[in-house]
Amino acid sequence: xxxxxxxxxxxxxxxxxxxxxxxxxxxxxxxxxxxxxxxxxxxxxxxxxxxxxxxxxxxxxxxxxxxxxxxxxxxxxxxxxxxxxxxxxxxxxxxxxxxxxxxxxxxxxxxxxx
Numbered sequence: 001x002x003x004x005x006x007x008x009x010x011x012x013x014x015x016x017x018x019x020x021x022x023x024x025x026x027x028x029x030x031x032x033x034x035x036x037x038x039x040x041x042x043x044x045x046x047x048x049x050x051x052x053x054x055x056x057x058x059x060x061x062x063x064x065x066x067x068x069x070x071x072x073x074x075x076x077x078x079x080x081x082x083x084x085x086x087x088x089x090x091x092x093x094x095x096x097x098x099x100x101x102x103x104x105x106x107x108x109x110x111x112x113x114x
Contacts, residue, residue, distance in 0.1 A: 015109055016046045016077075022053035030060040037068045041075070046112045048105055050079040051086050062095060069099050076100065077108040 017040040025033055040047040049065065051057070069076045077100040080087045090096045102108045 013045075015112065016048045016105075017043060018048045018050055018105065020050040020053060024056040025054060025061045026056070026058040027060040030064055033061060034064045034067070037064065037076075041068060041072050046075045046077060046108075047072070048077045048079060048108055050105065052079055052081050052084065054086050057086060057089065059093075062089070062093065065099060066095070074100075074112075077102060077112065079103070079105055079108065 019036055019040060037047060080090060080101050082103055090101060
């Protein structure tokens with residue numbers, strides 16, 4: 001599959017920086033996605049990657065998320081609704097435990113505030 005659409009919304013909250021992805025992410029978007037996360041990780045706030053609007057991602061994007069989480073332990077959270085096709089990818093690959101996944105931003109706020 002080739003990269004078809006990319007839309008990344010940026011939102012600054014009091015407690016976190018949010019990157020909201022819409023569309024499909026694959027190898028063609030990996031550098032763009034990595035740069036966007038890296039720019040947000042330069043600050044002090046946690047970074048939330050909201051994949052609730054993401055229709056597809058591949059292993060290169062999973063790698064970007066893992067590298068970001070390793071670069072900033074306990075500062076990267078990923079919103080992935082339990083019922084989404086994307087969540088199934090995290091389940092199958094066993095990455096659910098490697099990343100701070102949550103069904104909502106609110107749940108991540110509680111986790112990061114603790």
